[in-house]
Amino acid sequence: MATDHRPAPRRHRPPDPSQPRPPHQPDHPRRGRDVRVNARGLLPALAAVCFFGSNISLSLYTPELYPTRMRALGCSVGGALNRVGVILGPVVVGAVHAGSTGLAGVFAMLGGVALLGALVAATCCEETAGRTLEELSP
Numbered sequence: 001m002a003t004d005h006r007p008a009p010r011r012h013r014p015p016d017p018s019q020p021r022p023p024h025q026p027d028h029p030r031r032g033r034d035v036r037v038n039a040r041g042l043l044p045a046l047a048a049v050c051f052f053g054s055n056i057s058l059s060l061y062t063p064e065l066y067p068t069r070m071r072a073l074g075c076s077v078g079g080a081l082n083r084v085g086v087i088l089g090p091v092v093v094g095a096v097h098a099g100s101t102g103l104a105g106v107f108a109m110l111g112g113v114a115l116l117g118a119l120v121a122a123t124c125c126e127e128t129a130g131r132t133l134e135e136l137s138p
Contacts, residue, residue: 047110054117055082064128064136 058078066074096105128136 047107051110051114054114058082061125061128064133065126068133 059075062078063071063075092109093106096109097103099105101108126136
């Protein structure tokens with residue numbers, strides 16, 4: 001039987017309490033980095049929740065705007081255009097990231113698109129609260 005000559009895995013040894021610790025080292029080897037990593041992951045996750053929430057809201061809002069006889073066609077065309085945006089989104093993000101602006105440019109572009117969408121929704125969308133479908137689209 002052949003013997004395995006791989007070295008044993010290195011295990012973290014706790015610091016010796018009798019030895020003085022330099023002031024810049026944290027008590028735990030990962031404790032100092034956890035907050036920064038979580039903050040970097042939290043903002044993109046929050047942005048994704050907002051983008052997905054707006055997408056779900058559009059799926060609920062648009063059927064109210066079409067007359068009954070055109071509702072299925074209007075929603076399916078809107079859903080198809082949404083899929084085109086989902087397909088083109090990674091291509092555009094990759095192109096912006098590969099350009100000279102880098103990751104900051106990607107987030108600026110996503111924020112600009114979201115701001116443009118919010119402005120269009122605030123100025124052009126019809127309020128449907130408290131109205132029946134017959135009132136909205138006879």
